[in-house]
Amino acid sequence: MLNEDQIKQSLEAVLVPDVRRSIVGLNLVREITVSDGKVKVNLASAALSESAQDWVSTKAREVIGKLPEVKEVTVEFSEAKPSEVNKISYIIAVMSGKGGVGKSLVAGLSAVSLKRQGYEVGILDADITGPSIPKMFGINDRPTGSASGILPVLSRSGIEVMSINLLLPSEDDAVIWRGPLIANTIKQFGEDVLWGKLDYLIIDLPPGTADAPLTVMQSFPISGVIIVFTPQDLVEMIVKKAVNMTQKMGKRILGVVENMSYLYVPEIDKKIEIFGKSRAEQMASTAGAPLLGQLPIDPELAKLCDEGGIERYNGEIMTTLGKAINQAISAKVK
Numbered sequence: 001m002l003n004e005d006q007i008k009q010s011l012e013a014v015l016v017p018d019v020r021r022s023i024v025g026l027n028l029v030r031e032i033t034v035s036d037g038k039v040k041v042n043l044a045s046a047a048l049s050e051s052a053q054d055w056v057s058t059k060a061r062e063v064i065g066k067l068p069e070v071k072e073v074t075v076e077f078s079e080a081k082p083s084e085v086n087k088i089s090y091i092i093a094v095m096s097g098k099g100g101v102g103k104s105l106v107a108g109l110s111a112v113s114l115k116r117q118g119y120e121v122g123i124l125d126a127d128i129t130g131p132s133i134p135k136m137f138g139i140n141d142r143p144t145g146s147a148s149g150i151l152p153v154l155s156r157s158g159i160e161v162m163s164i165n166l167l168l169p170s171e172d173d174a175v176i177w178r179g180p181l182i183a184n185t186i187k188q189f190g191e192d193v194l195w196g197k198l199d200y201l202i203i204d205l206p207p208g209t210a211d212a213p214l215t216v217m218q219s220f221p222i223s224g225v226i227i228v229f230t231p232q233d234l235v236e237m238i239v240k241k242a243v244n245m246t247q248k249m250g251k252r253i254l255g256v257v258e259n260m261s262y263l264y265v266p267e268i269d270k271k272i273e274i275f276g277k278s279r280a281e282q283m284a285s286t287a288g289a290p291l292l293g294q295l296p297i298d299p300e301l302a303k304l305c306d307e308g309g310i311e312r313y314n315g316e317i318m319t320t321l322g323k324a325i326n327q328a329i330s331a332k333v334k
């Protein structure tokens, strides 16, 4: 017997142009009714332009029409904003005490690692002072959309990416905006981007533990924060500030990641702690949160990031980081 599940399954094959994610994955399917071989599908219009809606509607009729017992198919759209459609299980913000410690890199690696674990992942570049996420992922496409919303751009491995950098006329246009304007833009990214169904949304916060990251965090229902640091950092100061900030907001620190922990020299099979002794254990215990990973200084990784090929990286962290994040998020809050 023809049923709704069967129809929904067939709609997995209907991809929204540009994002190339299915209307099911984007959570656009609102209602399916079947009676006597007559199928009616109601879809949310969120962020879909008229031509995208036409395309989706044609495709949907086509795939449903191929199912046995189907006599008639009607596809309708109803108005809905992306914020009404989005269903994100966990939003994780990546924070650092200062710039240049590899915050964006860790945000990117977290997304890639989680994706490789089989999760649906998005990444929001909220570091307007230096948006580096699109570059790392080799993304230059401009996002498309409609009056009611914007579609994210899909990376090569299927991660949804949104960054203000993608909306600027040229990649080199510096964003010299005042605080409130930045805050508003970021807020819009939460409300107007059609993320659809995601297991994880990773947010690359602006650097520091002052106003900018706080404003961004307030715009999203954050599940937890990851702190990135290097062995050079003043552990106490950074952690105290970050802990204060997250506690003030009623959020928790999911874990810490140490970047540039060491350099591995294969010729002598040794790890050299170039920036001094690792502070990983100390940082984790001061933060009262697990150490999610330690990242070596890796010239191969730097090269891949420059080339936009972060998704090709195969360091050990790629398997461990996603698992650690997943474990931390499902751990009971003390």
Ligand SMILES: Nc1ncnc2c1ncn2[C@@H]1O[C@H](COP(=O)(O)OP(=O)(O)O)[C@@H](O)[C@H]1O
Binding pocket: 096, 098, 099, 100, 101, 102, 103, 104, 105, 106, 132, 259, 260, 295, 296, 297, 298, 299, 301, 302, 303, 305, 306
């Ligand atoms: N572990 C590492 N190995 C090699 N290069 C790194 C490493 N961490 C960071 N880098 C390089 O340092 C630069 C700064 O990193 P980024 O993540 O953009 O810092 P932040 O976001 O904290 O300002 C990038 O060009 C990146 O490729």
Ligand SMILES: [Mg+2]
Binding pocket: 103, 104, 105, 127, 130, 132
């Ligand atoms: Mg950055």
